[in-house]
Amino acid sequence: GAGVSQSPSNKVTEKGKDVELRCDPISGHTALYWYRQSLGQGLEFLIYFQGNSAPDKSGLPSDRFSAERTGGSVSTLTIQRTQQEDSAVYLCASSISGTPADTQYFGPGTRLTVL
Amino acid sequence: AQSVSQHNHHVILSEAASLELGCNYSYGGTVNLFWYVQYPGQHLQLLLKYFSGDPLVKGIKGFEAEFIKSKFSFNLRKPSVQWSDTAEYFCAVTPQNRDDKIIFGKGTRLHILP
Numbered sequence: 001g002a003g004v005s006q007s008p009s010n011k012v013t014e015k016g017k018d019v020e021l022r023c024d025p026i027s028g029h030t031a032l033y034w035y036r037q038s039l040g041q042g043l044e045f046l047i048y049f050q051g052n053s054a055p056d057k058s059g060l061p062s063d064r065f066s067a068e069r070t071g072g073s074v075s076t077l078t079i080q081r082t083q084q085e086d087s088a089v090y091l092c093a094s095s096i097s098g099t100p101a102d103t104q105y106f107g108p109g110t111r112l113t114v115l
Numbered sequence: 116a117q118s119v120s121q122h123n124h125h126v127i128l129s130e131a132a133s134l135e136l137g138c139n140y141s142y143g144g145t146v147n148l149f150w151y152v153q154y155p156g157q158h159l160q161l162l163l164k165y166f167s168g169d170p171l172v173k174g175i176k177g178f179e180a181e182f183i184k185s186k187f188s189f190n191l192r193k194p195s196v197q198w199s200d201t202a203e204y205f206c207a208v209t210p211q212n213r214d215d216k217i218i219f220g221k222g223t224r225l226h227i228l229p
Contacts (some may be wrong), residue, residue: 003158035219040124042205042221043159056216091159100209101147101166104217106159 002026004107006092012113013082021077021110023092029105031098032075034067037089037109046090049075050098082114117142119206121220128196129228136191136223138180138206148189149207149217150180159205165189166211176200198229 005024013019025032034046045059049069060066064082069075079086089109095102122137140146150162163174170182180191189206206220 033217040221043207043219045216045218048216059216093159100211100217101164103149103161103164104151106151108158 004092004094004105006090006107006110008110009108010111010113012115014115015084016081018078018080019082019112021079021090021092021112023075023077023107025073025075025092025094026105027073029094029096030072031095031102032069033093033095033104034075034077035091035093036061037091038087043091046077048098079112082112084114087112087114117208117210117218119208119218119220121204121206121223123223124221125224125226127226127228130198131195134191134193134196134200134225136204136206136225138189138191138220139187140189140206140208140218141187142208142210145211147209147211148180148182149209150174150178150189150191151205151207151219152202153205154199154202162191162204196225196227198227201225201227 007022030051032049035043047067048056064080067077089111091109093104093106095104118141120139147166149164152162153159163172165172165182178193203222203224205222209217
């Protein structure tokens with residue numbers, strides 16, 4: 001079946017602009033995660049959605065970052081007033097139920113470059 | 116705070132060499148442990164995981180990892196690497212508690228010389 005998809009694959013923007021990144025999880029997966037991958041920094045957790053529960057936003061680095069998940073499926077990560085330090089690859093992952101032992105399935109990522 | 120340490124940031128080996136990538140975590144309770152791999156141009160994917168039972172876990176492509184609780188370690192091993200193992204490898208841990216998130220290490224870039 002289809003895996004996790006993300007769009008766009010690449011995004012170049014100017015400092016101060018807003019950007020929206022989209023994630024389509026695997027159908028039927030109730031848990032969805034966003035991560036940021038910077039060079040040499042590994043994967044930084046951003047936000048986690050599980051079913052209809054309130055999202056875990058504890059990893060969002062500032063109030064310029066927000067995310068929503070509509071209908072328990074597609075998710076959008078929004079970065080307002082982008083800064084150069086926001087440049088990174090943003091990865092989305094989903095898992096079947098969000099339990100700690102679940103395998104996470106990752107999308108290809110969106111490479112964001114802020115000029 | 117929980118953390119995961121991968122000691123080697125960049126490893127270069129020749130084909131057929133043996134591989135061991137170190138991973139240590141800091142958390143006092145029961146954990147689930149993972150190794151994920153990202154091949155060039157591909158998605159991050161699961162290599163293997165441990166959540167209970169036999170501490171020696173077998174994964175895909177001949178990889179294995181051993182959970183040593185007393186050392187808080189989950190080192191990844193492969194007896195004979197191939198050029199196709201060139202990738203970035205990430206160790207990760209989740210405490211067995213729904214309130215705690217998965218924590219990833221910073222990754223190890225493995226480069227296999229043909």
